Amino acid sequence: MEIGSVFGAGLGGVSRRDFIKVCSAAAAAVGLPAWAAEKMAENVASGRKPSVIWLHYQECTGCSESLLRSSAPDVAELILDLVSLDYHETLFAASGKQIEAALEKAMEENKGKYVLVVEGAIPLKDDGIYCYVGGKKAVDTLKRVAADAAAVVAIGSCASWGGIPSSYPNPTQAVGAPEVLKGSGKAVVTLPGCPANPYNLLGTVLQYATFKTLPKLDERGRPLFAYGRVIHEDCQRRPHFDAGRFAQVFGDEGHRNGYCLYKLGCKGPQTHANCSLLDYCEVPGAWPVGIGHPCVGCTEQGILFGGSTTLETPIYTNLPIEKPTAPFAYPGVGPAQGKMAPAAAGVAGLVIGAAAGAAFVASKKLSKDEGGDEGKK
């Protein structure tokens, strides 16, 4: 299906120059080198746009909504120019059997080449009957579409490990895409976040579109370019932490002055994400810590949404610092005691001995003088 026909818009009127500008902005926004823009433009010009299939399950569509609000590249440039979005339930004008047919067609045409983006958790309880799309169970569709995908990207915390639907007591036994696809041998790139920063998706998809490679991942499948560091490390309020300035309660003077939110329950010290580095949809300060709320740890399984077995960490409870300030910045407990060198001890001994000897001689002389005096008397 032609994207343009779905959106009622076409590609016409875009110059190569403008297009490379779009690609440059996209590459820069997602941390790809500048020359990637050229390659991206070449790929697109030669019609090798990656086909993207986007599946929705147990979620709020917040991740799609945030993607719609990205501005460089904006969503129109993204889905019309840079990738070929062949199936997305929210964005498509079509519905019902028509859109299901689109899915089948996209899978068939780009078999083994398309990128699958999963949004939302997949319920497994009672054989997965709690989420049906187009008359098919979520778990079945995911397995079938993932089987022929070149890459699988789970966007948002729900798709990454279960997110909100998996919160205690997890009535539908919701899990993330990696759990469902565990046995299939398919590597799943997870982009947790509630919602995930759209640029992390763009970065991953555009890298795949340009180089046919996926970014380096950590043990939980998260790209290291976005999730390699904890929020605390690059937080704009970090200097306040280092200086020991904390907001004590919401609305106090420290809070109004932008002090560190650690005492109010900030999970930044253990939350791996680039929120503190990459503005959300290019709106400066538009993230929890930026607006004065502690980080809730939405990208970390077990912090905000604890999974099915444990209760979540309360929002007002803070966590130990995973990567504390460099130890050399603190004085040691025992002050460094200087050790006396043997030579110094010898010199000191000589001095003391000489003094003692001189004193002895002097006292002898003194007593002799006294005796002499007495003798004269």
Add this chain to the structure above:
Amino acid sequence: MTISRRNVLKVLAAGGAAAAFAEPAGAREPRPSGPDDLGMLFDATLCVGCRACQTACKVANGLPPDTENVPGALYDAPLDLNGSTKNVIKLAVEGDASTFMKMQCMHCADPSCVSVCMAGALHKQPDGIVAYDKGTCVGCRYCQVACPFNVPKFQWHTAVPVIVKCELCRDRKNGKGAACAEVCPREAVKYGRRAALLAEAKERIRRSPGKYFEDRVYGEADGGGTNVLYLSPKEVSFKALGLPTLPKFAPAQKAEAVQHGIYKLGIAPVALYAAVTWAQLRVKAKAASEAAHAEHEEGK
């Protein structure tokens, strides 16, 4: 002066009078913490080394910042307790494990500094705080030598120096207690009644057996008990934390027993005084008799 019965009695009377002013005390009873004593609890497993307490302490006590810097530190941070620092966060390392250590006055139940203070400048308040009165301090710095935790510090660079040590924010008027505990983001340091804090520390140990070093609270009995209590992670010993291994009794109690025992009923000083006087008089008498002998010889 000749050795006469009269003279010896005079000397003995003077010595006895001096000895009578000495405190007639022997081995004294231990002085444990009172039930309403104020104190603090520091849990080293919770501290994240943010040093908010250091800053808060300086602000609350009106102390100037330190100009000495830890090499590589981002901010002016004190290296140790000193004439302008009553509270400092240090890094305690033992093997591969490390933790943060908050150092300030321990507010001993039976403090050595109070025991040695000749002027009564350091004194134990009824609420358990070891307080300092700069008006009576003579600047002898005995307290510095006596403290087993190396806490009292002297202002070496000031014209009119005083002893600087934590007084548990006793002069803070806002009713919020110690400033360091108030600002701590993780309640790693808590301020309150010692009895309640000790109960809480024991409860923490009970809830997480094996989490804490030796499953015990430092300061419960160490050195006769301290009003500031410590918990350390199991990998880091109290010694590595900089807390000395002390007997279960207060050093001041034993020291006072020895020191005051000597003066008991004035016997020791009187005896010493008498012996010295006797020796002196004997020397003088010998000299006088020698002189008389020499005169006699010359006169011959």
